[in-house]
Amino acid sequence: MKKHTGRAKLMLVFLMITVLFVTACGSGNTNAGTNNTGNTAGESDAPNEGADVNSGEKVKLKFTFWGSPQEKKAVEDAIKAFEAKNQNVTIESIHIPGTDFLQKLNAMIAGNEAPDLSYSAAWKLKMGEEGLIYNFFDLIKEDPSIKKEDYLQYAWWNWDTDKSAGPYQASVVPSLMYNADLFKEADVELPPTKAEEAWNWDEFVETAKKLTLDRSGKHPDDPGFDPKNIKQYGVKFSLSWSSYMPLVMSNGGDYLTEDGKEFGLAKPESTEALQRIADLINVHHVSPSPVQASSIPAPATALQSRKVAMVIDGSWNHLDLSKANINWGVGVLPVLKDYKSFFLGGSLIIFKSSKHPKEAWEFSKFLTDPQNVLELHQGLWMPQLKEWYEDPKLIDSWANEELPGRPAGFQDAVMRSTYEHAEPSPENNVKNFVEIDAAVTAGLDQVWLGTKTAEAAMKEVEAKVKALVQGTYLK
Amino acid sequence: MKPISSRSGISVKKKRGFYKNELYGILFALPAILGLLIFTLGPMLYSLYMSFTDYSGSNSPDFIGLGNYKRMFSGEDQYFYKSLGVTLYFVALSVPTGIIYSFLLAILLNRDIKGKAIFRTVFYLPSIVPIIAISFIWLWLLNPDLGLANELLRSLGLPGSQWIFGEKSVVPSLALMNLWTTGGTMIIFLAGLQDIPRSLYEALEIDGGSKLDKLWNITIPMMTPTIFFNLIMGIINGFQVFSQAYVMTSGGPNNASLFYVFYLYREAFQFSRMGSASAIAWVLFVIIMLLTFVVFKSSKKWVYYEGDGAR
Numbered sequence: 001m002k003k004h005t006g007r008a009k010l011m012l013v014f015l016m017i018t019v020l021f022v023t024a025c026g027s028g029n030t031n032a033g034t035n036n037t038g039n040t041a042g043e044s045d046a047p048n049e050g051a052d053v054n055s056g057e058k059v060k061l062k063f064t065f066w067g068s069p070q071e072k073k074a075v076e077d078a079i080k081a082f083e084a085k086n087q088n089v090t091i092e093s094i095h096i097p098g099t100d101f102l103q104k105l106n107a108m109i110a111g112n113e114a115p116d117l118s119y120s121a122a123w124k125l126k127m128g129e130e131g132l133i134y135n136f137f138d139l140i141k142e143d144p145s146i147k148k149e150d151y152l153q154y155a156w157w158n159w160d161t162d163k164s165a166g167p168y169q170a171s172v173v174p175s176l177m178y179n180a181d182l183f184k185e186a187d188v189e190l191p192p193t194k195a196e197e198a199w200n201w202d203e204f205v206e207t208a209k210k211l212t213l214d215r216s217g218k219h220p221d222d223p224g225f226d227p228k229n230i231k232q233y234g235v236k237f238s239l240s241w242s243s244y245m246p247l248v249m250s251n252g253g254d255y256l257t258e259d260g261k262e263f264g265l266a267k268p269e270s271t272e273a274l275q276r277i278a279d280l281i282n283v284h285h286v287s288p289s290p291v292q293a294s295s296i297p298a299p300a301t302a303l304q305s306r307k308v309a310m311v312i313d314g315s316w317n318h319l320d321l322s323k324a325n326i327n328w329g330v331g332v333l334p335v336l337k338d339y340k341s342f343f344l345g346g347s348l349i350i351f352k353s354s355k356h357p358k359e360a361w362e363f364s365k366f367l368t369d370p371q372n373v374l375e376l377h378q379g380l381w382m383p384q385l386k387e388w389y390e391d392p393k394l395i396d397s398w399a400n401e402e403l404p405g406r407p408a409g410f411q412d413a414v415m416r417s418t419y420e421h422a423e424p425s426p427e428n429n430v431k432n433f434v435e436i437d438a439a440v441t442a443g444l445d446q447v448w449l450g451t452k453t454a455e456a457a458m459k460e461v462e463a464k465v466k467a468l469v470q471g472t473y474l475k
Numbered sequence: 476m477k478p479i480s481s482r483s484g485i486s487v488k489k490k491r492g493f494y495k496n497e498l499y500g501i502l503f504a505l506p507a508i509l510g511l512l513i514f515t516l517g518p519m520l521y522s523l524y525m526s527f528t529d530y531s532g533s534n535s536p537d538f539i540g541l542g543n544y545k546r547m548f549s550g551e552d553q554y555f556y557k558s559l560g561v562t563l564y565f566v567a568l569s570v571p572t573g574i575i576y577s578f579l580l581a582i583l584l585n586r587d588i589k590g591k592a593i594f595r596t597v598f599y600l601p602s603i604v605p606i607i608a609i610s611f612i613w614l615w616l617l618n619p620d621l622g623l624a625n626e627l628l629r630s631l632g633l634p635g636s637q638w639i640f641g642e643k644s645v646v647p648s649l650a651l652m653n654l655w656t657t658g659g660t661m662i663i664f665l666a667g668l669q670d671i672p673r674s675l676y677e678a679l680e681i682d683g684g685s686k687l688d689k690l691w692n693i694t695i696p697m698m699t700p701t702i703f704f705n706l707i708m709g710i711i712n713g714f715q716v717f718s719q720a721y722v723m724t725s726g727g728p729n730n731a732s733l734f735y736v737f738y739l740y741r742e743a744f745q746f747s748r749m750g751s752a753s754a755i756a757w758v759l760f761v762i763i764m765l766l767t768f769v770v771f772k773s774s775k776k777w778v779y780y781e782g783d784g785a786r
Contacts, residue, residue, distance in 0.1 A: 102532070102747070106532035109532075126747055127533055130531065130533060132533055132534070291619050291620070291637060291640040292619075292620055295618050438741070445729040449728060464553055
């Protein structure tokens with residue numbers, strides 16, 4: 001018996017230690033945090049310290065950002081150009097991969113090592129509410145060289161009325177891209193490039209059908225068409241909000257209702273649009289379901305390898321397309337009623353803990369001026385300053401259709417169609433967007449797979465997100 | 476060092492020697508003890524405190540008492556019960572199948588067959604591949620259109636499955652994938668099998684027992700401590716399943732694979748609610764602790780330790 005209790009004790013110790021060890025990784029995720037608020041400046045103070053930009057005092061700025069190798073290089077080049085112009089300023093740039101970004105940044109903030117300025121995603125709004133970052137509107141008041149109205153109307157990341165984490169540093173837009181060879185082979189007219197001539201839904205579906213082929217070369221309306229063995233899809237929707245929202249808006253729907261009090265995606269105008277996209281998959285068989293899409297590569301490769309004839313996805317794919325050896329083009333998005341689209345993008349935030357907010361401000365202005373990162377604006381990004389959409393000379397510098405990243409029709413199909421029909425993007429307009437979107441994405445899974453109608457799924461989501469629907473920031 | 480301590484062990488009185496030995500023992504164990512205190516216990520207690528606060532990762536934590544826990548248990552956070560259900564389902568599927576599969580495999584590999592070493596290596600190999608890589612391999616194997624799994628079913632004339640893309644099939648698919656990585660469990664079973672005295676089998680042979688009798692009356696009873704160990708480890712690992720959801724499914728479709736730790740990750744790093752994520756982690760800690768305790772309690776009934784009978 002004695003022996004037995006000894007073993008029991010040992011077991012208990014073993015139990016405690018195992019549990020302790022194996023759960024430690026689960027519970028150790030928080031960062032040691034110290035009080036970071038209430039640094040140099042108060043809630044809405046503009047920076048009033050820091051030397052004049054061109055004075056002799058040596059200033060070092062810490063800047064955190066993410067991006068592809070190409071973006072990294074362009075940003076680093078811009079930094080060099082800025083340093084050459086402002087001899088007293090050196091910029092320590094820290095490139096952090098996107099997936100770890102917030103985690104690293106939080107650790108830096110907690111360790112009182114916050115950067116002076118940083119790239120940022122939707123989480124910046126919380127930082128704004130907590131008083132960690134400068135209100136952009138306070139900063140811009142001090143600078144006569146630029147004003148709020150110079151920026152695109154909805155290019156703002158605000159956490160309150162008159163409190164902003166900045167405008168987009170650059171924009172991207174939803175875009176329809178296609179492989180022109182496949183249109184030629186099917187003897188189908190290329191997508192229109194002017195918003196007024198945009199396909200209505202039936203025209204769009206008809207075209208997509210002509211471009212969809214099963215293994216024996218049949219189209220969806222042909223007798224004996226095999227929807228389980230489709231070789232080439234007419235169109236691939238990315239199925240994320242940035243691709244379905246233009247269509248929802250085009251039908252008069254929106255993420256929230258006009259007064260911002262209700263979940264708009266559950267309204268008939270919205271569910272109709274969502275259902276139409278689901279029907280492309282499950283009724284018309286011209287578009288891959290999430291299951292089928294899992295074996296389709298990224299947009300540029302998918303178009304190049306003739307898996308799909310058209311893609312509706314973000315304009316950031318233009319860069320890859322221009323590098324692929326392919327005869328590609330861009331068209332306007334299909335519509336249900338009116339043409340609607342939006343710009344989306346991140347913004348640069350300046351931390352209140354910065355000792356040199358003036359220099360940080362100058363650098364942020366420099367980096368958001370398309371002139372200084374022009375290379376990226378010729379294939380990946382689009383400007384966020386109105387002037388660059390109005391002044392022919394400036395347009396020519398980034399949207400000239402002779403540029404390798406800008407195909408024929410770009411100025412009409414991508415630039416003007418968006419600029420002239422821009423609505424706020426839900427990402428920076430809808431409060432609690434990240435959380436609502438998580439619930440919507442889960443609900444839409446069932447719609448795309450055809451197990452639920454858009455109406456039923458969105459009604460369910462509506463009940464779930466009720467507490468999160470708290471209005472909008474911009475409109 | 477050595478001669479001194481052995482000399483003092485002889486010359487000094489027994490009691491003092493004991494204390495000295497204990498002191499040395501603690502000193503030698505100090506790196507491990509300090510490591511545990513500083514790097515494990517410290518952060519753990521800190522996260523316990525965090526779980527009572529509203530903390531986004533960048534603000535100063537506001538103490539809100541049981542707010543985070545209330546939010547979870549009241550169902551205000553709709554994902555808590557969902558993720559708990561999904562995870563329990565996964566544990567219920569993956570732990571028994573994993574143990575039975577690796578146990579049978581161990582029995583097979585314990586036989587004297589040609590190329591024994593090669594087989595053992597082959598079946599163990601997947602468990603040294605990182606789980607992320609395994610996830611990518613299985614992403615292709617389970618692809619409904621091009622994957623080997625459906626190709627195989629089709630060639631047998633069976634209908635394919637949606638695998639990880641179906642709401643109903645995603646957790647079973649991941650449990651199936653889990654079988655592939657049970658090489659470690661298998662090795663432990665193998666070691667256990669080799670510890671069973673031959674004499675027992677011989678005795679049974681003399682008494683005229685069949686092969687099934689051997690398995691049922693000798694192998695399984697003698698293996699219960701090993702099964703017990705693997706059961707506990709399996710449960711703990713099962714509750715912490717994360718990478719598969721992160722890499723393969725993002726918790727979908729429709730949250731059908733929203734595993735508990737993935738839910739925790741999302742709360743912390745997508746929704747920026749570190750306080751609530753800490754609370755989630757602590758609830759997991761308690762769940763695992765309780766379950767382990769229950770299994771330990773039940774072990775008296777079914778785990779056989781050699782020598783216990785002689786007491």
